[in-house]
Amino acid sequence: MLIKEKLENLKFTNSEQIIVDYLLKEQLNIQYKSTSQIAKETYSSKSTIVKVAQRLHFNGWSDFKEAYLNELKYWENHHFEIDANYPFTKQDNLLKVAQKIALLEQSAIEDTCSLLDYATLKQAVSIIQKATYTHLFALSNNLLISQEFKYNMARIKKRVDVHTVQGEAMFEATLANKEECAIIISYSGETETIVKIAQLLHRKQVPMIVITNIGESSISKLAHCVLKMSTRERLYSKIATYANDASITYLLDVLYSCIFQLDYEKNSELRRDTSMIFEASRHTNFSLLKEK
Incomplete structure (x- = not known):
């Protein structure tokens, strides 16, 4: 709140x-x-x-x-030109809807970027880099967003597990230890299941990175590191979670990119080599897409 x-x-x-x-x-x-x-x-x-x-x-x-x-x-x-909850109206034509969604998501990313500070970002990256394993806890569509982060991290040999089943998430939190780390995503920061997981991880001294709103919440008080999201959407009255999704995706992309940069040459080679093996069937006649 x-x-x-x-x-x-x-x-x-x-x-x-x-x-x-x-x-x-x-x-x-x-x-x-x-x-x-x-x-x-x-x-x-x-x-x-x-x-x-x-x-x-x-x-x-x-x-x-x-x-x-x-x-x-x-x-x-931080002013949005577009209402994050109802970014378009029933009178807007199709192209106007497309333009408004683009502007909203761009604004959400810029808003989130402005909330970052070097010390906090460095701490978050350090926590992930030092950990033997990263747990990721979220609910609903935030779980879907997190899968891309897991995919990217796996390509540079960083293990991330997105705990998708509610009962299993609590079980995994019980087994976690302080050599590992956890990323918790919750816009409200007060969802009962997520709060219980955060409390359990806190008791077990598992380093926690929390992605949440700009206010104080139950989970932010337990975190080692808080990455703040653009905070413009209401909890329920909205068309979709456009701004939230853009904000979370951006923060996860930033974390992955900063981890990647720590060993840039090695990770570049890993990404290229694994892609060439597992995506060997991909081809194109478009010169811009061809490998040099």
């Missing part, structure tokens, strides 16, 4: 609610304000301000302030 949603929906004491109302009203204006200034403006105490931050599961005011400002800046700076 986003911080703004928590501020709007959680129940606070009367004294805490004064602070909450102030935060919702002032938003980015709090950037350069201290607890003393806010306490003075709201006729509150500094301890009440800290309590609000702790009610939202932050260690203190500074941690809350940083996360809240980052969230607000995301919404302010």
Whole structure:
């Protein structure tokens, strides 16, 4: 859940609610304000301000302030020209639909790229590179998206298993160890089955990379590393998961590409040699597609 949603929906004491109302009203204006200034403006105490931050599961005011400002800046700076939930209308012609989907998916990828930072990406790549084996946990269509990542990683001798059966996923999480790693994909970060798997992996000290929304969630709090998705779609009211799918595909492609780059020459040779063996029947008369 986003911080703004928590501020709007959680129940606070009367004294805490004064602070909450102030935060919702002032938003980015709090950037350069201290607890003393806010306490003075709201006729509150500094301890009440800290309590609000702790009610939202932050260690203190500074941690809350940083996360809240980052969230607000995301919404302010990342505008989609297309509605991610209903990107086209019944009046649009076929070509207009095609153009809008292209623009939406391009925007989702650019949005996701802007949420990446070097340190987090490096940590995620390091976790996968060091692991003897990578588990991938997801549900629904996210499982289908993940198969391409498994395919690509297998071509450079990196074992990834996408756990597709719900009961088996929990079983595999039980058997996992800290020499392995796990990638968990969940847009909400709160799906019961996924949360249970994350909790189990956390107890077993299995390094976890979580792909989820920009807000804080049950699984993001358990992760060693969080890769943030473009967060524009509602959970249910939408035509399809266009933006989510583009965002997840992009992040998995980035992880694969960064792993590939770690041993570029060797992996290039592996991809070429295996493709020539297993795809020997493929041929073309189109010069652009022919091997040099």
